Structure formats: structure tokens, C-alpha cells
Ligand code: HEC
């Protein structure tokens with residue numbers, strides 16, 4: 824009987840501890856991050872979602888191992904245990920018929936570097952790594968330079984004086 828009450832007692836004690844912790848002022852200014860202005864408890868209307876970019880033009884990768892971004896809309900494309908819409912175009916067997924780029928052999932390799940006949944389970948859920956893009960202003964500044972840009976800057980004549 825006593826043991827049955829133990830979880831409840833613990834819950835009550837922890838509940839009190841948490842309640843005591845959170846006595847911050849509700850109108851404290853919110854940290855200026857992706858949601859600038861307002862207070863911590865204030866709710867804003869979120870900006871509208873943009874459409875997925877759908878230009879069908881493959882984009883340059885920033886580094887060779889980058890999962891390429893998806894250059895077409897994937898709205899309504901189902902990926903679950905029973906079916907994978909992406910593979911109906913991108914699998915080895917279907918890529919020629921659909922003229923879609925074939926998933927590379929890495930997608931057929933399991934974690935022990937064994938090449939399988941079918942897509943490896945760890946590469947089955949495509950959108951874990953590949954994402955569509957939207958034509959919006961980036962939320963944070965990005966100064967990333969590709970290795971080609973870096974090499975060009977380092978070896979071009981104008982950069983001689985700086986080195
Ligand atoms: C109807 C066929 C079709 C389906 C279904 C499809 N794709 Fe594609 N995909 C293409 C074609 C064709 C291209 C080549 C560029 C283009 O025409 O959009 C492409 C390009 C890509 C690329 C760019 C490859 C690169 O090298 O830049 C990625 C990544 C991709 N698709 C991922 C996916 C994912 C993930 C799904 C499922 C959510 C999917 N695709 C479903 C036909 C398809």
C-alpha cells in the first residue's frame with residue numbers, strides 16, 4: 824500500500840520544485856533570435872509558409888558529401904513502410920525509364936560496407952537527409968565559401984599582396 828503511493832508523492836514533490844523554479848516575470852523581453860521583439864509569453868502570428876521551389880534544376884553542392892537538395896516539389900509524396908514514392912523514379916531500376924538521377928551506390932550500402940541488392944534501410948527515408956528549398960531570405964547570415972571559391976581567392980593574382 825505504501826509503495827503504491829510512492830510515485831504520487833514523488834510527482835507532487837517534483838511538481839512543487841518545478842513550480843518554484845518558474846517564477847520568472849512573464850513580461851520579460853524575449854531573446855532576440857529568430858523571433859525578434861515582444862515578451863516571452865506573447866504569441867505572434869507566424870509568417871506565411873512559402874511554396875517549395877520547383878524549378879527542376881539540380882543545384883551545386885557545397886561539398887561532395889552534401890545530400891543534394893531536392894529541386895522539385897515533393898508535396899503529397901508518400902514514404903512509409905509499404906511504399907516509397909521517391910524510389911518509383913530514383914531507384915536503379917526506375918531511373919532510366921523516368922530519366923531521374925539514380926540514387927548513388929552509397930544508398931545501397933549497409934553500415935558494414937556491404938552492397939545490397941535493394942536500398943539500404945538506413946537510406947530508405949529520403950527526407951531525413953534531402954530537403955526541398957524555398958525562395959526566402961535566410962534567417963541567419965551565412966558566410967560559407969566552397970573550397971573552389973577559397974582556392975580561387977588564394978591563388979588569384981589580386982590576393983598576392985595580402986599573403
Ligand atoms: C516523378 C519522378 C520523381 C519522383 C517521384 C521524385 N523525383 Fe527527385 N528528381 C526527379 C528528376 C527528374 C530529377 C532531376 C531534376 C528535375 O528534373 O527536377 C530529380 C532530382 C532530385 C534530386 C537532386 C539530385 C541532384 O543530384 O541534385 C534529389 C535530391 C531528389 N530528386 C530527391 C527526391 C526525393 C527525396 C523524392 C521523394 C520525396 C523524389 N526525389 C521524388 C524525379 C522524381
Ligand code: HEC
Pocket residue numbers: 887888889890891907909910913924925926927928929930942945946947948949950951952953
Ligand atoms: C542518410 C542520409 C541519406 C538518405 C536517407 C538518403 N540520401 Fe540520397 N544522398 C545522400 C548523400 C550524402 C548524397 C551525396 C553523396 C552520395 O552520393 O552518397 C546523396 C545523393 C543522392 C542523389 C544524387 C546521386 C548522384 O549520383 O548524383 C539522389 C538522386 C538521392 N541521393 C536520392 C535519394 C533518395 C530518393 C532517397 C530515399 C530512397 C535518399 N536519397 C536517401 C544522403 C542520403
